[in-house]
Amino acid sequence: MSALLAFARAQAVAxxxxxxxxxxxxxxxxxxxxxLIALTLAGEANAPLAAxxxxxxxxxxxxxxxxxxxxxxxxxxxxxxxxxxxxxxDRYRESAGAVRPGRAGRRERYADAPQIIVPNPASIGxxxxxxxxxxxxxxxxxxxxxxxxxxxxRWLTFFAERAEVPGSSLLLAATQALALHWASGQSMVEDxxxxxxxxxxxxxxxxxxxxxxxIAEDPLAWPPAGPATDxxxxxxxxxxxxxxxxxxxxxxxxQELAVFDLHKALAGQLAPTxxxxxxxxxxxxxxxxGQRVAARWESDRDAFTSYCEHLRDGGPPQPRRDSAVxxxxxxxxxERSQASYAAQRALDDPLVLAQYRxxxxxxxxxxxxxxxxxxxASGKRRKLRxxxxxxxxxxxxxxxxxxxxxxNRPGQSAKVRSxxxxxxxxSVVLELSGGMGRALTxxxxxxxxxxxxxxxxxxxxxxxxxxxxxDREATPWTHxxxxxxxxxxxxxVTEDWS
Amino acid sequence: MTDLGRxxxxxxxxxxxxxxxxxxxxxxxxxxxxVDSPPGAGKSTLVVRAARELAAAGEPLIxxxxxxxxxxxxxxxxxxxxxxxxxxxxxxxxxxxxxGVARHAGVVVEQxxxxxxxxxxxxxxxxxxxxxxxxxxxWAIVDEAYQMRSDMLLRIAGRFSRGLFVGDPGxxxxxxxxEVDRWTGLTWDxxxxxxxxxxxxxxxxxxxxxxxxxxxxxSAAPVVAEAFYPFTGFTAGSDAGQRRVEFSTRAFGxxxxxxxxxxxxxxxxxxxxxxxxxxxxxxxxATAACAALAERVLQRGLICYSERAPGGELAGPGRIAIGTxxxxxxxxxxxxxxxxxxxxxxxxxxxxxxxxEFDLTIVLHPLSGRRDATAFHLEAGRLCVLTSRHRHACIVxxxxxxxxxxxAHPATEPVHLNVPAKxxxxxxxxxxxMAHLANRKVRAL
Numbered sequence: 001m002s003a004l005l006a007f008a009r010a011q012a013v014a015x016x017x018x019x020x021x022x023x024x025x026x027x028x029x030x031x032x033x034x035x036l037i038a039l040t041l042a043g044e045a046n047a048p049l050a051a052x053x054x055x056x057x058x059x060x061x062x063x064x065x066x067x068x069x070x071x072x073x074x075x076x077x078x079x080x081x082x083x084x085x086x087x088x089x090d091r092y093r094e095s096a097g098a099v100r101p102g103r104a105g106r107r108e109r110y111a112d113a114p115q116i117i118v119p120n121p122a123s124i125g126x127x128x129x130x131x132x133x134x135x136x137x138x139x140x141x142x143x144x145x146x147x148x149x150x151x152x153x154r155w156l157t158f159f160a161e162r163a164e165v166p167g168s169s170l171l172l173a174a175t176q177a178l179a180l181h182w183a184s185g186q187s188m189v190e191d192x193x194x195x196x197x198x199x200x201x202x203x204x205x206x207x208x209x210x211x212x213x214x215i216a217e218d219p220l221a222w223p224p225a226g227p228a229t230d231x232x233x234x235x236x237x238x239x240x241x242x243x244x245x246x247x248x249x250x251x252x253x254x255q256e257l258a259v260f261d262l263h264k265a266l267a268g269q270l271a272p273t274x275x276x277x278x279x280x281x282x283x284x285x286x287x288x289x290g291q292r293v294a295a296r297w298e299s300d301r302d303a304f305t306s307y308c309e310h311l312r313d314g315g316p317p318q319p320r321r322d323s324a325v326x327x328x329x330x331x332x333x334x335e336r337s338q339a340s341y342a343a344q345r346a347l348d349d350p351l352v353l354a355q356y357r358x359x360x361x362x363x364x365x366x367x368x369x370x371x372x373x374x375x376x377a378s379g380k381r382r383k384l385r386x387x388x389x390x391x392x393x394x395x396x397x398x399x400x401x402x403x404x405x406x407x408n409r410p411g412q413s414a415k416v417r418s419x420x421x422x423x424x425x426x427s428v429v430l431e432l433s434g435g436m437g438r439a440l441t442x443x444x445x446x447x448x449x450x451x452x453x454x455x456x457x458x459x460x461x462x463x464x465x466x467x468x469x470x471d472r473e474a475t476p477w478t479h480x481x482x483x484x485x486x487x488x489x490x491x492x493v494t495e496d497w498s
Numbered sequence: 499m500t501d502l503g504r505x506x507x508x509x510x511x512x513x514x515x516x517x518x519x520x521x522x523x524x525x526x527x528x529x530x531x532x533v534d535s536p537p538g539a540g541k542s543t544l545v546v547r548a549a550r551e552l553a554a555a556g557e558p559l560i561x562x563x564x565x566x567x568x569x570x571x572x573x574x575x576x577x578x579x580x581x582x583x584x585x586x587x588x589x590x591x592x593x594x595x596x597x598g599v600a601r602h603a604g605v606v607v608e609q610x611x612x613x614x615x616x617x618x619x620x621x622x623x624x625x626x627x628x629x630x631x632x633x634x635x636x637w638a639i640v641d642e643a644y645q646m647r648s649d650m651l652l653r654i655a656g657r658f659s660r661g662l663f664v665g666d667p668g669x670x671x672x673x674x675x676x677e678v679d680r681w682t683g684l685t686w687d688x689x690x691x692x693x694x695x696x697x698x699x700x701x702x703x704x705x706x707x708x709x710x711x712x713x714x715x716x717s718a719a720p721v722v723a724e725a726f727y728p729f730t731g732f733t734a735g736s737d738a739g740q741r742r743v744e745f746s747t748r749a750f751g752x753x754x755x756x757x758x759x760x761x762x763x764x765x766x767x768x769x770x771x772x773x774x775x776x777x778x779x780x781x782x783x784a785t786a787a788c789a790a791l792a793e794r795v796l797q798r799g800l801i802c803y804s805e806r807a808p809g810g811e812l813a814g815p816g817r818i819a820i821g822t823x824x825x826x827x828x829x830x831x832x833x834x835x836x837x838x839x840x841x842x843x844x845x846x847x848x849x850x851x852x853x854x855e856f857d858l859t860i861v862l863h864p865l866s867g868r869r870d871a872t873a874f875h876l877e878a879g880r881l882c883v884l885t886s887r888h889r890h891a892c893i894v895x896x897x898x899x900x901x902x903x904x905x906a907h908p909a910t911e912p913v914h915l916n917v918p919a920k921x922x923x924x925x926x927x928x929x930x931x932m933a934h935l936a937n938r939k940v941r942a943l
Contacts, residue, residue, distance in 0.1 A: 164678055324686035328649035331688045334676045359826065397829060468629060469653055476655030477529060479648070479686045480699040 001188070002355040008183035016208030018182040018200040022349050025287035027177050028169035028297040030115035032056065034088045035277045037119055037270055038126050040227040041068040042234050046129040048077050049229070049238075050266040053084050057278040064266050066245040066259050075145045078134050082152035089114045089155055093308055113170065113297075113304035116159055117281065119194045119225035119273060120175045124163050126227040127171065131156030135317040136492040143493045150317065157318045158307050165334060167296045167341030170304065174280045181287060186213055195222035198276050202283060223269040225276070230269075237265050290348035292461070296341070319486050324479040325472045332467045343459035347407040353455055360397025362457035363428065365390045372447040375440055376431075384440050386432045386447045387417070390454060396426045404430065404456040411435035412446070414456060430456070505805070508735040512710040516544055519706050520551055523637075523662060530661040532643070532693055532705045536732040537722065537886035538713020538855060541664055545641050546575045548662055552637050553583055553618045559637035560658060561621035564645050566593065568853065572641060573621050574598030577605050586614030588622030588630075628653035636660065640692065645852065647672040648695035649688035663693055668726040668886070668922075669852050670879035683916035698918075709733065713855055713889055715741040717766025725930035726882040726922050736805055743858075743890050744810070746799030755794045758940040762858070762891040769935040772942050774899040777867035780830040784866055787895050787942065788820050789834035791860050792843050802857050802890055815842040817857040821884040822847055823864035823875060831862070848883040859888040863896035865928065871907035876924035881931060894935060901932050 001009075008019045032055040041047040047068040054060035061084060065077045092114045118124060135153025137145045163171040179191050184200035190213070191197050199212030207215075216222045219230035229238065244250075244258035322330060346353045346362070356362035369389040376385040396419055398404070404414045412435035420427050437443035448454055475482045522531045535541040545561070552559050561576075563569045566589070573587050574596075587599055587607045595607050606614060611630050614620050620635075624646055638658035640646065644665035655661075674689050681687040685698040697703060711719050712735040719734035743763045749756035754770075762768035770791065772783055800813040815838060822828045825847055832845045844856070848864075861884040864875045874880075885892055909925045 164680070166676065321684060322681060324652060324688075327681050327684065327686060328652050328688045331649055331674065331676070331678070331681075334678060335674060338676050360829070395829075397825075467653065468631065470656050474656055476652065478655040478661070478692075478696045478699060479652050 003358050004351075004355045005183055009185060012183050012200065012209065013185035016185075016210060017203060018184045018197075018209055020181065020351070021183045022181045022287075022345075022351050024290040024293075024349050025284060026180055026290050026293065026345050026348065027172060027284065028115070028289070028293050028300070029281065029285050030112070033115040033117045033172075033281060034085065035060070035117050035274070035281070036085070036123070036127070037225060037273050037277065038123060038130075038227050039229050039266065039269065040126065042229060042231065044068060046126060046133065046227075048074060048081075048126075048130065050270060051077075051081060052267075052270040052274050053081065055088060057275075060274050062263065062267050062270065064259075064263055066262055067242060070246075075134075075137070075149055078130070078149045078152060079146035082146070082148035085116075086148060086151055086155060092304070109298070109301045109305040110308070111301075113301045115170060115172070117172045117174055117177075117277065119173065119277060120192050121173045122192075123225070123227055124160060124171060124173055127156050127163075128160035131158075131160055132320075136488070136495065138490075138493050141490055141493065151311075154311065154317050158303075161318070162300070162303055166338040167344070168300050168303075168337075169293075169297060170300045174277055177284060178280055181284070184213070185209055193217075194225040194273065194276055194280070198280060202279065222272055225273040226270075233265075233269065238262075241265060290345070292344040292348050296344070316486060316488060323472055323483045324475050325469055329469050332469070336464050336466070339464065340461055343457075343461040346457060346459050347405070347410065347461060350407070350455070353407060353457060356457055356459065357394045357455070360395045361459065362455060363390070363392040363394035363396050363398070363426070364453065364455035365392030365394070365425070365428075367448045367450050367452045367454060368427070370447060370450050372442045372449075373440075382440060383433070384436055384442060386436070386442055388414075388430050388432065388448055390428045390430065390456065391425050392428065393425045396428060398428070398458060402458055403460065404458055405460055406448075406454050406456050408454060409435060409448070410461075428456075505736065505740070508710045508733065511733075512540060512708065512735070515706060515708050516540075516547060519544065519662075520548060522704050522706070523548060523552065528703055529659070530663060530696065530700065530703050532697065532703055533662065533664045533708065534667050534705060534730060535664060535708040536668065536711050536714075536727055536730075537666060537882075538711045539708035539732065540710075540712055541641070541666070541708065542572060542575055544708065545572060545639055545662075545664055546579050549576055549619055549639055550580050550583070552639075553580070556618075557636045558618055559620075559639060560627065560635045561619060561639045561641065562624050562627055562646075562654060563621070563641040564624055566623055567596075568642060569621050569623055570596040570599050573605055574602070576619065576621075577602035583619060584617045586611075586617030586620035588614060588620050588626055590623070590626050624650045624654060627657065630654075630657060633657060634659070637662070640664065642666075642853065643693045643696075644669060644691045645672055646692040647674070647688065648686065648690050648692050651692035651695065652686075652688070663696060665693060667693070668722075668879060668882040670849055670877065670883060682914045707732070710735045712736070714886060715766055715888075715890055718886065718888065718892065721767070721931065721934045722882065722886045725927045725934075726878055726886075728922050740803070740805045740808075741890060742803050744801045744803070746801055746812070747797070749798070754940055754942050755790055756798075758791065758893055758942075759795055759798070761938055761940060762893045765938055766891050767935060767938045768891070768893045769939045770893055770895045770942055771939050772866075772895070772897050774897055775867060776869050777897065779824055780826050781867045781897070782830075783943075784862055784895055784897065785827065785830040786834050788822075788831050788860050788862050789838075791893055791895070792818055792820055792835065793838055795858060796838065796843075800858060804889060813857040816844070818859070819844040819846070819851060819854070819856040819887060820860045820862070821851050821887065822862045823880060823884075827862055848880045851887055852883050854887060855889065856887050857890050859884070859892050861885060861892060861894045863894050863900065865900045865903055866896040868903065871903055871925075871928075873911060873924070876907075876909070876928060878922045878924040878927040881924070881928060885931060898941075901929065901936075904928055904932070 008021050012019045034055045036053045038051045039049040041049045049068050050064045052060050052062050063080050065073050067073050131153045134149050135157050137150045139147040159171040162168050175192055175194050182201045195216035196213040199216045200209035203209050203212035224230055241262040353362055367388050368391045371387045374386050376383045400416050400418055402416050414430040414432050417429040417431050436446040473482050585605045587605055608614050635658045638661045640663045642665050643663040644667050707730045709732050711732050714734055716734040716737045723731045758768045758770040801810045802813050803810045820831055828845045828847055
């Protein structure tokens, strides 16, 4: 946790309400996100118990499994969920004119992509595991399932894998998205409780954040947002109802009544969270989006488009494990996304940049001198290289020779010529290049003027090349040699569900 | 055993280990050899020796190290030892040859590997080798292989058929900026070190140990060996008679600081213990104590006697280092040191002190003043790097209460299937070091 974040949390405690830690929204929000809240049965590995899903506050649908230990009922649940989730996704694939040409006609991407929002990181885990247990199923042969089930599995896996990519908004956990924008007065572990976090951010009238969060700890008032359920509910309500639903020798009318009761009980568990989720979406939507959010959503749309193509071309389901080459490639791509996401957030948002100013990776100050027409004649060609001096009170931990950018002038790079500390602050001399026009005199306004306040940072959002990796067939002996190719077999369906 | 006898037997042991490695390189049975080297055990010497022997046998080879400094250092040593050898220094854009490389006329510095065709030995960083997409060499010598991530090895392993992997297993593991556990348990987990992946996929590869540390004094070798190399161990190449320090002035007026310094001078270790307190990371009192100790050592004039300088030599600021866990701590100490920092006292984090050597080190304990013991602060490699950089003495600065903090935070990391248990365990290693320091304590303030 950065010092600034710790300070904001302390302030939240003092003020009794969560404090904003960003000035803009750093996640993309779809016009109609698909909100999914899932509950699982305690004691079983990812056995779905209920789900509430829908793309609007009024259009939530409740799906339940009256006997979660029954395999057939689980797959019936998966098929029903597929109808909603895959149906939602397909609307983005089929809407006319959805595909538009990319740069130079080389790439195509859908005009928009679906977005799924779940309450917390554990729910992302539910999505991943449900995807894992359904994507290898088959619609024919032994243990045949509804044809929609394996398709759902592939899509859920796609979304869960995409959620690992820093800066992706295809699958969001509400608590993480909120914590990115507000600091509450509770611990990070407590922030995983959606109701408590929302209590700090948006307390009911007359209550402080701390009071609202305390009320949210009561599972009767605020049932858990899943996937785990409240143990008391499990023992006192759920267990008798499930028993009643599947008791042998009971009349079908009484059984139906039991299912109806279970439905009502689970609806009661999910309804408060459902309202909270849409309130959270509303709060996030009220923030203005950051400048670079759209560009990140574009890469999400690229990923969506290419996975659609993969499915259309009859590609296999995602493998159970990454091969050596795939793992290394993926790690490389995650690390590049992480670096660019961190830089983009800092460049978009002065409050995020402030965290870097505290650690010395960025500084803000006053331009004290400017030589806008300085020309560097040392090379073959004369080049315009203005010099400016910035005086700052920030602790500067930047070496001469580093390249900096300013959030205010992203097209211009600045090389540090010298850093000198004095009694009034630190003076940093910068040599500017780029973004000043082609002539040997700078275009008006393109060089910071004396008296201007500016920030500079070492974080750059510039494109980093993908590292070269061997082909899968050329996996070296150090990593076990080339792995056998995956061919789907009938043995896939005999795997245990969990 | 006499001093001479002990030194001779250490030399014999070390030479036997090196010949064993060279013999393994000679037989065609294995595709690779792994050499574990404790701190200061002559790893670079082995690399130079192996490179010379392979080159002499007419086998073209590449040398891979992790940083430009490491490559330059190896090239310098190799060119020094074998001036007749054609050596290529493969470099990236913007590389400026260091003095050590530039002074050898026989070393060709080039960005393109094609141009280096005439060189029997080509050295470069792993990151540079990863960009090379052509050429195939019979041998590769990978230095600091425990600090290389396995995905980097994946990128360069196609360039050679057999490899000698040399490194220090006790130092810091490579890390990633992202936290993902999707590969945990796979034998090719890209987050693991190159050697870990290599050995899990090729369990039959021979692993050799270098048995003698030429850097660590006899006061430090057993402590470091027990805490961080519990199964292999190593001994010091020198003994107490050969290594000792004196001061050109006597202690006067600086009380507790002098007490700690004298204790370290006499026994090789000292714990300068500040009163227990939970502090922020850049604990003002602790950083000031680190700076004051360094200043006092220099004021008093540290004279080191060793097998290199039996007559004694004055250790300048360049021979003293202060190690920390975090960069902001290093920066705070640098600010406290003021002009001394500019004079050459090294202040840096454990990551950056890896592979370096000093006469006296001052360590700000990673757990000092903390409320919790996280995996980062418990990592055995971090403490191992910090406590094994010195040739003579090490002074640890810490808040009281670290053993209690350790007891309050037993390791809670989840145990994963198919992941071999990692030794040494950071928690146990921290306890072992604190136990050794317990009776070398100076209570400050």
